Amino acid sequence: MRLLQTIFNWLRLLLLRNAAERELGSELRFHIERQIEENLAAGMTPQEARRAATREFGGVEQVKEECRDTRRVNFLDNLLKDIRYGLRMLRKSPSFTFFAVGVLALGIAANSAIFSIADAVLIRALPYRDSNRLVMVWEDSSAYGFPKDTPAAGNFYDWKSRNQVFEDVAALAFGGSFNLTGSGNPEELSGKSVTANIFSVLGVRPALGRDFRPEDDVPGAPHVAILSHGLWVRRFGADPQIVGKQISLNYEKCTIIGVMSRGVQFPDRETELWVPARFTKEQLANHGNHFLQVVARLKPGIPLKTANANLATIAKQLEREHPDSNANVGAFAVPLREELAGDVRPAILMLVGAVCFVLLIACANVANLLLSRATGRRRELAMRLALGATRSRVIQQMLTESILLSLFAGAAGLLLSVWGTQFLAALIPNGIAPVTGAGVDSSVLLFTLIVSLATGILFGVIPASRVSQFHLAFSLKQGGGQSGVGSGGHRLRDVLVICEVALAIVLLAGAALMIRSLQNLYHLDPGFRADHVLVLRTPLPRQKYEAFAPRVAFYDQVLAKVETLPGVIAAGYTTWVPLTNSGGATGITIEGKPEPAPGNVLIPNTRIISRNYIRALRMRLVEGRLFESRDAAGTLPVALINQTMAKNYWPGENPIGKNFKVGGYNEKSPWINVIGIVGDVHQAGLDVAARPEMYLPYQQQDFGFEPEYLAVRTSGDPMAIAEIVRQQIWSVDKEQPVAGVMPLEDLVDENLASRRMQATLLSGFAGLALLLVTLGIYAVLSFAVTQRTQEIGVRVALGAQPRDVLRMIFSQGFKLFLIGAAIGLAAALALSRALQHLLFGVSAYDPASFAGVTILLAAVALLACYVPARRATRVDPLIALRYE
């Protein structure tokens, strides 16, 4: 109540300033007049009465001013005046304003854009209820080369029923494509088979219709599906009557029971629909088939550590109960946020650091400019001080000016960052909702405002505080004259330039290391040639291609048709082309070796391929032979293995001619003969080393893995024949969906996209820093030359040669550079360790990178010195001496 009254009073005073002033005047006037009456009544003459009353009252103006002060009207009044004055000053020097606002806007834009990404990935809550209690649970099969393995359904079931730490546990089947046929074009949708409790674990509800119920999730139940908001809008035109309608999914009738609320993209952005997993009893008892993703909700108050201890206990029990499948298999939980943010976290933190540096450099630059201006405005400021302005009042005025500048820059930066954020959206990992709309929400707005204000204070406070070091009389006398600036100003400006150089070195060194890493990756031999290769997917619907023979026939026919197309060099089917699946592995037993202890089973990656796949990808044959037409169905089963498999599984032996079989020691499967060794292929990522891997022909056996990817090596542009290839596939089966048509190079690019983005951004920021530093050095030296014109004139008059003058100015500038570079290199060496795991094939202390950026900056610094130094040599002693 009282607060409201206070605010009301204050507003009234602010808005009705003139009325308040009048009231104050008449109030005081009444007082004096009342006193006069009193004096008259006491018998004074009218003059005496007035004089006595006025004398007693004291200074009317002082009283008024004090009254205003108590109302805090003055502060606002001054602020408004300062703002008006500041705007006038900025308008008066448009080039300075433009430059300062531009420099700061770039710095602020970089910060806002990176912040919006960091906010989305690291800070903002996930769109799930109490999302900090959500975890993903993985198997730890490090013993087999899978430190983070997709869990088996049996393990999921046992975790779910035995744990004491989770409210509930849900699972999704890894991978999953759904052919949507019927209305419109046949389309392959990315969807997930999920347990019925998935959405209740996540804590989200459908926007339309109902959630899954346990009875939907049993074998034989009617088929139902929940659509993502995106699919509902895209394919069904946001039909409000969609619930209850039937669609044809994988050639089976399926009822749509709900539409998920917007923003739910689990587990990734591509997922467009969810169907019940309908696990069978057999599946839920199988501990060896690893194909799930498991998400769980911690009970309130249970820390991650407790959950992990509980999971470890259960894993130990399972090891005892199922030694064949579970020996050496652990289990652990990872917070969902960490899981989704993944590898991007360190990169984003690095970029946050980089943009802070850029902004600091921008601040130093503008502070430097303001210092030069403050020197020019000495007379004005000294006059103000002489006329009785307090120092704090002058500082307030100067800070108002600098904050005005930074607010303008903030507004400009915000506009820039809107554009920048869209460009940066590629940095956001797949499972996290991208920054929506224009990318600017209230938190980004607030952040930008705070950064702008902080910036304004940061670069404004140094020049402003210099005011308090003025020697008044001295300044007035020197006035706006050209010479005789106190050495303190120089030192401050020098320190700012040194800081700029140091910060720039750190940024440049980081950028150089990232670029080297990227180069290393591009020049790395991944074991295949991605150029001129078209890839596409033809996932065969199980319902239609239940038996092995029709599937083989489909591949045979498609390959026969595609390989004979003009412009096609080779075509091959495979389960997964490189960079699409890091796993896909099968346990094997090698002939003639003793039965391995549980937990020592060999599990190489498995790729089921057609004869010419190796040729289509230009993989290297190291030894032996490739598949040939004689390796047909019914002949001796054969396999190719990669070098890592040869080295690890047959150490010191020649594996060619050796036999192995798929499955355990007692499995009754046929022996497979190794006929050749091929070069290692980086399947899991260009920066990930190869695992043991085997290649098996699709015709000989049904291994349970289906070749899906068709890779076509072309003589020309691969996309040019995409349509013809598609027609050929449809000529074999006109209902067969064809998905994911793209050049293999796109996959490589995509694999490097995040790294390339990081390197590009860091280089961009470093380039910006370089530019700012150049300008900074240039500005300081130009100013120094102007200040020292008289001194240079005297030197020239006394016989100094242009060479001497040049050397003098150069050494002044270069000294700053050397000190800055030394500090910067030390800082870069200390900081680059943080970059270590963002780098590839280059040491964080790579001498070449560090030397390179130092030389680059030195060259730029020399250039920045040269122009002012050149000007100094042209100083005419006669003019210089009269320069005052």
Place this chain on the structure above:
Amino acid sequence: MTKPTDLVQGTLDLLILKTIALEPMHGWAIAQRIRRVSKNVLQVNQGALYPALHRLEQQAWIQSKWGESENNRRAKYYSLTRAGQKYLQAEESNWERLSSAIGLVLKTV
């Protein structure tokens, strides 16, 4: 003429509040009343009175209203707000505790 005792910082507020607790008053009358009641010991300087009034009003302990003065002129009358009454009571008991404490010290030591 003896020099009027300087008002202790903060006690002016208390005096003003107490003075206008009876009835609304304008600034001049407040000064007069304080002087008269204190038998010329407490002389309120106008330079301090008006800023104090404005501060108290800003803090909403008192409110003001223009009205007719005793000599038929427009004058600004100050009166206590409800919050001001409570504040005055609290400050009065504070003052009493303080002055009796000081009295005790002065008497015994």
